[in-house]
Structures are given as structure tokens and as C-alpha cells.
Amino acid sequence: MLQPKAGIDAGGSLVKFVFQENNKLHYKKYPINQLSAAITWLNITAPNVKVTVTGGKAHLIQQNFFQSAVSVPEFQATCEGARILLLEECKKSDHPFLLVNIGTGTSWYLVAGEKYERILGSGMGGGTFTGLGSLLTKNEEFHDLINLAKQGDKENIDLLVKDIYESAEPPIDGHLTAANFAKGLKVKHSAADRIAAVVNMIAETIVLLTLQAAAIHQVKEVVLIGSTLLGNDSFKTTLEYYLSRLGLKTIYLDKGEYCGAIGAFYFV
Incomplete structure (x- = not known):
């Protein structure tokens, strides 16, 4: 045996x-x-x-x-595991791609065939979500915070481009964030709004760093993995929205957290 x-x-x-x-x-x-x-x-x-x-x-x-x-x-373990899952889930890419591992923090890897290199890291990730979320809502449970974020509206906290231009036509999408959390205590908001704004801030930061890495290394595909994505629909939706607008293809692995x-x- x-x-x-x-x-x-x-x-x-x-x-x-x-x-x-x-x-x-x-x-x-x-x-x-x-x-x-x-x-x-x-x-x-x-x-x-x-x-x-x-x-x-x-x-x-x-x-x-x-x-x-x-x-x-x-x-090594992370990149090899991702390559195995891409094959098993029939999502294998024939081109170099970015592997973005969103765990407690976030790491970026450039993967080309059997070669890989960690090219970037950020303190923004699931640890930020639960840590800052607990400070702003008094709730420390990851899944409770996820459910709370779904009920919130980041626009009650974040200053948007349309807020700056008011009645004038903005030169870019008015729903883009001009400044995270900038409305502060000036407007009425809820704990759900605060955690929704946290999700947006983390997602936007990861998107911007991913865009820069993709431009430098000339890749068009991004494989997103990590426990922070699990059940976190609003987070995934925000990532997909911005990355697709920027011309990057996103790939999720069913067991990417492993x-x-x-x-x-x-x-x-």
C-alpha cells in the first residue's frame, strides 16, 4: 500500500x-x-x-x-501549482502571462512556459480587507465582511470624477474614483458603504499595479488566484471590470487558492 x-x-x-x-x-x-x-x-x-x-x-x-x-x-510551489491547474482546467495559455496571487498580501509573477519570476509585491490584499474592515465595521470575520460589502455603496464614501465636475461633462468616465474615502464624514454613510469602499480601494490598487506590470512585460493575460477571491463577488467584479477595460484578459482557476x-x- x-x-x-x-x-x-x-x-x-x-x-x-x-x-x-x-x-x-x-x-x-x-x-x-x-x-x-x-x-x-x-x-x-x-x-x-x-x-x-x-x-x-x-x-x-x-x-x-x-x-x-x-x-x-x-x-516555486505557487507557480507550479498554477501551471498544473491551468492544464487540469483546460485553461492553459500558450503565451506569457501574469500570475497574481491575492492572499494576505499580493504577489505578481511573470510566467513564460516553464520559467517564472516574481516581479512585484504589495501589502494590499486579504489582510488589508479583514484588518481595515474590522477597524471600520467592528467585524473581524472575512465572510461577514464580504456579505456586508455586497450591501454597501462605495459612492457614499469615495469621491468620484463626476463629483468634482458636478454638472459639467467630465473628460473621462465620471464613475471612476478620484480619491478613495475622500467624502469622509461629510456625507451620511453606513458600515456596509465603508467596507464596499475598502474593496474598491484594494481592487483598484491591484489593477493599477497589474496594468503597469503587464505593460512593462508586454503580456495580455492575467491569471488571478488566492483565498481573497473566494466568494468575494464584488471584489472579482471590480477586478474584471477594470482589467477588461484596460485590454487584459482575466482567467480564474477553480481551485486557485490551493x-x-x-x-x-x-x-x-
Whole structure:
């Protein structure tokens, strides 16, 4: 009987598992503050499991739970996992593309065939969403904040181009943001409006950095992955809206949040 195998991606917010059972891959994730419980679950589910780890907290798993675990560099695991999923989901691109991993923060990779390079990073990401969201709404739960954002209207917080020009015809789309959060306390708004404005600010920042990276490296396709996208429809809609207007094709992977764990699992 083959020894069970697992790939683990331990990041800043989540620990994600990919393991094989009965010739089928299974996926599981836990908050990083439940790491001990997650490892207990894995040991019960797959006794004597062979582990490969990646991510910023991979060393904790090696030190405290699986001393013999093989460690894979995070950038390598992420890009390899994305390439595997693109093939499995029949979304493979024959052209160089940007891989944008929106996790706690955001990383940009240039992927061309089997070559990849991390070209950019930003502190804007899911950590910004939950952290700033909790300060503005007193709610710390990711999915609660997502649902709240769907009920809000960023235009009650953000200063738009049309607000500046008022009755005059603006030279660009009047619904574009002139200044994030600029209306402040001058207008009536809700907690939902505040978190909707947070979503918009993060999305716009990621779009602008993606546009610059795409122009420098002359690519037209962007693969978006990361846990921040999961169930976050308003965030994805904003990303797609701006990226498509700027002439970039967006590709989402169904299991994109598990790219790191998948890359670790298939590491030889």
C-alpha cells in the first residue's frame, strides 16, 4: 500500500492541505491560528502521511510536527501549482502571462512556459480587507465582511470624477474614483458603504499595479488566484471590470487558492 502524501501551504492567514486518498485529491483549509488542530486532523485522516510544505510558516510545521517534511520555496510551489491547474482546467495559455496571487498580501509573477519570476509585491490584499474592515465595521470575520460589502455603496464614501465636475461633462468616465474615502464624514454613510469602499480601494490598487506590470512585460493575460477571491463577488467584479477595460484578459482557476499546496504536493 502506498504511503499517503500531502502538500501543505502555510501562509499568513490560512493553512491549506492537498492530500490523496483512494486515488483522489482532497482539499482542506484552516485558519492559521488553528494549525495544531489542522495537523491533528491530517494525522487522523492520513496516518503516516508523507508531507511536503511551503509558505511563510512552513518552518513551524517542520519544527513542531513533521521534522522530515520536504520544504519547497513558496514562489516555486505557487507557480507550479498554477501551471498544473491551468492544464487540469483546460485553461492553459500558450503565451506569457501574469500570475497574481491575492492572499494576505499580493504577489505578481511573470510566467513564460516553464520559467517564472516574481516581479512585484504589495501589502494590499486579504489582510488589508479583514484588518481595515474590522477597524471600520467592528467585524473581524472575512465572510461577514464580504456579505456586508455586497450591501454597501462605495459612492457614499469615495469621491468620484463626476463629483468634482458636478454638472459639467467630465473628460473621462465620471464613475471612476478620484480619491478613495475622500467624502469622509461629510456625507451620511453606513458600515456596509465603508467596507464596499475598502474593496474598491484594494481592487483598484491591484489593477493599477497589474496594468503597469503587464505593460512593462508586454503580456495580455492575467491569471488571478488566492483565498481573497473566494466568494468575494464584488471584489472579482471590480477586478474584471477594470482589467477588461484596460485590454487584459482575466482567467480564474477553480481551485486557485490551493496553488501553493498543489505545487508542494507534486514536488518531486
